[in-house]
Amino acid sequence: MLFFDSILRVYNSVISPPITPRKRDDAIRIGLIGASTIAPFAVITPAKSHPDVIVAAVAARDINRAEAYARRYDIPVVHSTYQALLEDPSIDAVYIALPNSYHYEWSLRSVQAGKHVLLEKPSCSNATEAKKLFKHPLITAPNAPVLLEAFHYQFHPAWQTFLTQVHQSPGSIESVSSQFYLPRLLLGKDDIRFKYSLAGGCLMDVATYCVSSVRQIVGRQIRLTPVNIDHRPLSISSNEEPQIDEAVTATFLTPNSQIVRIQGDLASAGGWFSLLPASWTKALPTLRWPMSEAVFEPVLVESIVQEDGVPLQHVFKRTVRIWNHMIPYIYHRIDTSDQHTLQRGEEVIRSWNETSYKKAYNWPSGDKRAAVYKDWWSTYRCQLEEFVNKIKGRQGSGVWIDGEESIAQMETIDRAYEKAGLGPRPTSNFEI
Ligand SMILES: NC(=O)C1=CN([C@@H]2O[C@H](COP(=O)(O)OP(=O)(O)OC[C@H]3O[C@@H](n4cnc5c(N)ncnc54)[C@H](OP(=O)(O)O)[C@@H]3O)[C@@H](O)[C@H]2O)C=CC1
Ligand SMILES: O=C1OC[C@@H](O)[C@H](O)[C@H]1O
Numbered sequence: 001m002l003f004f005d006s007i008l009r010v011y012n013s014v015i016s017p018p019i020t021p022r023k024r025d026d027a028i029r030i031g032l033i034g035a036s037t038i039a040p041f042a043v044i045t046p047a048k049s050h051p052d053v054i055v056a057a058v059a060a061r062d063i064n065r066a067e068a069y070a071r072r073y074d075i076p077v078v079h080s081t082y083q084a085l086l087e088d089p090s091i092d093a094v095y096i097a098l099p100n101s102y103h104y105e106w107s108l109r110s111v112q113a114g115k116h117v118l119l120e121k122p123s124c125s126n127a128t129e130a131k132k133l134f135k136h137p138l139i140t141a142p143n144a145p146v147l148l149e150a151f152h153y154q155f156h157p158a159w160q161t162f163l164t165q166v167h168q169s170p171g172s173i174e175s176v177s178s179q180f181y182l183p184r185l186l187l188g189k190d191d192i193r194f195k196y197s198l199a200g201g202c203l204m205d206v207a208t209y210c211v212s213s214v215r216q217i218v219g220r221q222i223r224l225t226p227v228n229i230d231h232r233p234l235s236i237s238s239n240e241e242p243q244i245d246e247a248v249t250a251t252f253l254t255p256n257s258q259i260v261r262i263q264g265d266l267a268s269a270g271g272w273f274s275l276l277p278a279s280w281t282k283a284l285p286t287l288r289w290p291m292s293e294a295v296f297e298p299v300l301v302e303s304i305v306q307e308d309g310v311p312l313q314h315v316f317k318r319t320v321r322i323w324n325h326m327i328p329y330i331y332h333r334i335d336t337s338d339q340h341t342l343q344r345g346e347e348v349i350r351s352w353n354e355t356s357y358k359k360a361y362n363w364p365s366g367d368k369r370a371a372v373y374k375d376w377w378s379t380y381r382c383q384l385e386e387f388v389n390k391i392k393g394r395q396g397s398g399v400w401i402d403g404e405e406s407i408a409q410m411e412t413i414d415r416a417y418e419k420a421g422l423g424p425r426p427t428s429n430f431e432i
Helices: 002-015 039-048 063-073 082-086 100-112 127-134 157-167 206-218 379-392 403-420
Strands: 028-033 053-059 077-079 093-096 116-119 147-149 173-183 225-233 245-253 259-268 291-296 299-305 311-323 333-344 347-358
Touching (some): 028 039, 039 093, 039 379, 116 379, 147 379
Parallel strands (some): 028 093, 053 077, 093 116, 173 259
Antiparallel strands (some): 225 245, 291 311
């Protein structure tokens, strides 16, 4: 049953939405900047089930590619340059899914053209660009266009339910961790993620989600100081790219000495049966679930002073963990695990574990957002809902990513790259 439910959600969210409403007269007309790999998942399919969104145009550097893409995805208008799409008065908003090094320039150009922007993560190549972008008068002016960094996972009820579970737990957070891996061979050796000049790297890609996740858990306003960063240089390409991290493991500290760990890998391999020779298994791709967790300090439940003066203490140590927050609509699980201990002084009398499991394919029943959202909505569909709500001035779910958060995110990534000795990604010369 669980398996069939998952298949149905994938079919509905990724392949064919069960509801394709008529578009409203004032629907937002989105133009795609770049005939990208991700747009069908992030915008084209989600738009089918949104009455207020029409994917109206696509622009690509090569007109033939743009036309083929438009035919494949049924997009009515094709532009031969990104600038031509921005000059199209029928377009209200753009989706920018270009290599990271172009995010800053094309966001500024789009906003200058009066278009709302759904901007792929990471928002910019580095914090210098992010500050210039999000603090630009074109963005901070009253009634400026909406600009959103597309951290899609944050908009899904599963992630928000996990955060609520963390933030409502008793006690203080002791440590936090987050991991996201892509299996080896998924990305080709010429992928944009493996090019420093295009602002590539693991910390800019899968590990950027880890940085974002841990910052959500410890508090978005908290500054993370990197204490140890290990990276694996590029192994799957023969190109010389010494500033690219193919994989990264990093430890940060918060000002309260909470330990924050992240692990990301763009080409995860190995860890297979130990029967096989290591030289074989290290080339075999590995699949691992994305995961984020918060581990709490022990909480005292009860302390009873005994006749001999030694207290009998009941404490528990909580871990709240989410599995698969990146594609939660396929399957996810939120575990709250309490490790209880009954102890007298140093002596442990008894210990036991109590774990509860939650799923949140939608907001809790009774919550008015649950009547709007659907169980099969992907993270991208949830994100599109809130992007439209913001443009239309509607209340929405309350989940949003503002410019300050996007700047703080890039500051953390820059600090991590500096600590790793790889240096922040190059800054664009573009100015408006
Ligand atoms: N939210 C998510 O789940 C995901 C987000 N992303 C993000 O989206 C962005 C694009 O990723 P993805 O779709 O995988 O990328 P693609 O490799 O599909 O490239 C996207 C577009 O970049 C354009 N482009 C412009 N300049 C260059 C150049 N010098 N070299 C190569 N391409 C160029 C191409 O546009 P043209 O069509 O004009 O040739 C291409 O279509 C990245 O920022 C990435 O981090 C990626 C995957 C998932
Ligand atoms: O969601 C994602 O999954 C795979 C990554 O490489 C990509 O850039 C990211 O956004």
